[in-house]
Amino acid sequence: LHSSSFRAAPEDLDRSKDGINADVNWDELGFNLVKTDYMYVMRSCQGGKFTSGELNPYGDIKLSPSSGVLNYGQGLLEGLKAYRKKVGNGFVLFRPEENALRMQRGAERMCMVSPSVQQFVHAVKQTVLANKRWVPPYGKGSLYIRPLLLGSGPILGLAPSPEYMFLVFAVPVGKYFKDRLPSVNLSVSDEIHRATPGGTGGVKTISNYGSGLKAQVEAKYRGFTDVLFLDSVNKKYVEEATTCNIFIVKGNIISTPATQGTILPGITRKSIIEIGRDHGYQVEEGLVSIDELIDADEVFCTGTAVSVTPVSTITYCGQRFQFKTGVETVSHRLYNTLTAIQMGDVEDTRGWRMEI
Numbered sequence: 606l607h608s609s610s611f612r613a614a615p616e617d618l619d620r621s622k623d624g625i626n627a628d629v630n631w632d633e634l635g636f637n638l639v640k641t642d643y644m645y646v647m648r649s650c651q652g653g654k655f656t657s658g659e660l661n662p663y664g665d666i667k668l669s670p671s672s673g674v675l676n677y678g679q680g681l682l683e684g685l686k687a688y689r690k691k692v693g694n695g696f697v698l699f700r701p702e703e704n705a706l707r708m709q710r711g712a713e714r715m716c717m718v719s720p721s722v723q724q725f726v727h728a729v730k731q732t733v734l735a736n737k738r739w740v741p742p743y744g745k746g747s748l749y750i751r752p753l754l755l756g757s758g759p760i761l762g763l764a765p766s767p768e769y770m771f772l773v774f775a776v777p778v779g780k781y782f783k784d785r786l787p788s789v790n791l792s793v794s795d796e797i798h799r800a801t802p803g804g805t806g807g808v809k810t811i812s813n814y815g816s817g818l819k820a821q822v823e824a825k826y827r828g829f830t831d832v833l834f835l836d837s838v839n840k841k842y843v844e845e846a847t848t849c850n851i852f853i854v855k856g857n858i859i860s861t862p863a864t865q866g867t868i869l870p871g872i873t874r875k876s877i878i879e880i881g882r883d884h885g886y887q888v889e890e891g892l893v894s895i896d897e898l899i900d901a902d903e904v905f906c907t908g909t910a911v912s913v914t915p916v917s918t919i920t921y922c923g924q925r926f927q928f929k930t931g932v933e934t935v936s937h938r939l940y941n942t943l944t945a946i947q948m949g950d951v952e953d954t955r956g957w958r959m960e961i
């Protein structure tokens with residue numbers, strides 16, 4: 606299928622208005638690919654900006670073998686979620702402008718052309734509305750939205766791609782971790798690092814994820830849920846896991862690594878910092894050493910896909926350290942507040958929700 610050959614007519618889109626009728630077992634949702642109906646596609650003009658895009662049926666895309674993304678890794682991804690409202694029709698997005706701005710910062714770092722915030726948000730809304738039958742019932746999960754920016758133009762010598770493609774697809778999801786685990790076991794990666802100072806750790810390039818796979822696969826083979834990376838210079842400061850940011854709790858103090866170039870500035874991370882302060886905790890951003898981590902009362906991960914996930918154990922240098930989990934924890938309190946805001950259950954005093 607050549608995606609640009611199709612323009613969704615309004616009568617086609619009406620098909621998706623008939624409520625929750627997708628062939629999905631909503632009680633068994635994990636984080637697995639489910640093909641939905643439509644994706645949004647927008648192409649830049651040669652050497653220029655994005656103008657307008659359109660909905661296409663979800664399907665394969667056509668790319669030149671010499672495209673910038675395939676040859677030189679010019680690619681960025683984003684992730685955000687839409688929730689079905691508890692009462693009435695409609696859906697709620699969580700801080701989509703933040704994803705748009707993060708994509709713009711990534712595009713600047715990777716010498717790419719990016720959509721405007723308005724174009725990004727418009728594409729996300731269109732994708733959700735066109736796939737509305739795939740948005741899980743209230744309380745069963747969310748529609749995970751995956752925007753991609755790709756260097757699609759042909760190139761041979763190393764240089765920025767002459768053209769870019771912006772794509773948005775969406776998948777119904779539940780909990781991220783395998784077996785929908787309520788808490789996870791991490792191992793600290795001692796040899797492989799995710800990011801280096803001056804590198805791209807602070808933006809959401811596709812290559813940041815591919816380079817973490819080896820450590821993740823090895824950790825999973827040894828029975829861990831995921832891997833935690835240390836900084837590549839001192840090898841003693843905690844950075845993040847393969848897919849999420851990390852927080853520690855000690856008494857009334859919550860700490861998380863500062864975003865100084867090697868840490869992905871997560872939108873969930875940023876929201877949890879604010880929510881934590883509102884709940885009366887002292888929230889600090891700075892260096893978090895492995896010794897502080899080991900000594901913590903609680904450890905938890907944050908991210909769009911993982912939401913707020915408690916860490917029950919961390920294994921470092923052959924020793925296993927255990928942390929508090931369950932309903933009486935700080936992370937549980939923060940998770941409850943965050944998800945209540947995201948799902949539209951409490952008043953949105955910060956303007957984080959976008960209703961569509």
Ligand code: COI
Nearest residue numbers: 683684848908909910911
């Ligand atoms: C997200 O949490 O949205 C991400 O992009 C992480 C991804 C590897 C699932």
